[in-house]
Amino acid sequence: MKVLPDVPRWARLAAAGAALTNVPSALWRVAIAVGVPVGLAQSEYDQMGAPGLGSLALVALSLVSEAFAFLTLGLVRSWGERWPRWVPCLRGRPVPVLLGTGVAGLGALATSVFGALFVLTSLNADIEATTWGIWLLNIAYAPLLLWGPLLGAVTVHYYRRRTRSWSAPARLP
Numbered sequence: 001m002k003v004l005p006d007v008p009r010w011a012r013l014a015a016a017g018a019a020l021t022n023v024p025s026a027l028w029r030v031a032i033a034v035g036v037p038v039g040l041a042q043s044e045y046d047q048m049g050a051p052g053l054g055s056l057a058l059v060a061l062s063l064v065s066e067a068f069a070f071l072t073l074g075l076v077r078s079w080g081e082r083w084p085r086w087v088p089c090l091r092g093r094p095v096p097v098l099l100g101t102g103v104a105g106l107g108a109l110a111t112s113v114f115g116a117l118f119v120l121t122s123l124n125a126d127i128e129a130t131t132w133g134i135w136l137l138n139i140a141y142a143p144l145l146l147w148g149p150l151l152g153a154v155t156v157h158y159y160r161r162r163t164r165s166w167s168a169p170a171r172l173p
Contacts, residue, residue: 038137
C-alpha cells in the first residue's frame with residue numbers, strides 16, 4: 001500500500017490511530033466470545049449467549065468494526081484515490097472525491113455519536129461485574145471516543161487534498 005507523498009505525517013498518524021481505536025474493544029469482545037473471564041458476572045455472559053451462538057455475533061461485530069476502521073487508511077493511501085485492482089469493473093478508476101468524503105464523513109459522525117452515547121449509557125448501565133471488570137470494560141472502549149474525531153480530521157484533509165487547485169499559490173509581496 002503506497003503512501004502518498006503529499007500526505008502530511010499528522011494525517012498518516014491520525015488515520016493509523018483511527019484504524020487502531022477498535023482493537024481494544026474487539027479483543028474484549030473476542031475474549032468474551034471464547035469464554036475468557038473479563039470480570040463480568042456469569043449472567044452477563046448468559047445474556048450475550050457467550051460462549052455459544054452469541055459468540056458469532058461478538059466476533060462478527062469485531063470483524064466488521066475492524067474492517068470499517070481499516071478503511072480510514074484509504075484516505076491517506078493510494079487505494080483511496082484509485083480503486084484497487086481487485087475491485088471488479090472499477091479497478092484503476094479514480095475514486096470520486098464526494099464518495100470517499102461522504103462515506104468517511106458519515107462514518108465520522110456515526111462513530112462520534114456512538115462514542116458519546118456509549119459513555120452516557122455506560123455511566124447508567126446496571127452491569128453485573130467486578131470493579132476490575134468495569135475498569136477493563138472502560139479501558140477497552142475508551143479509545144472509541146477518538147475514532148470519530150480522528151476520522152473527521154483525516155476526512156477533511158482528504159477532501160482538501162483531493163480538491164485543491166494544482167496551480168502554485170500566488171505569493172504576496
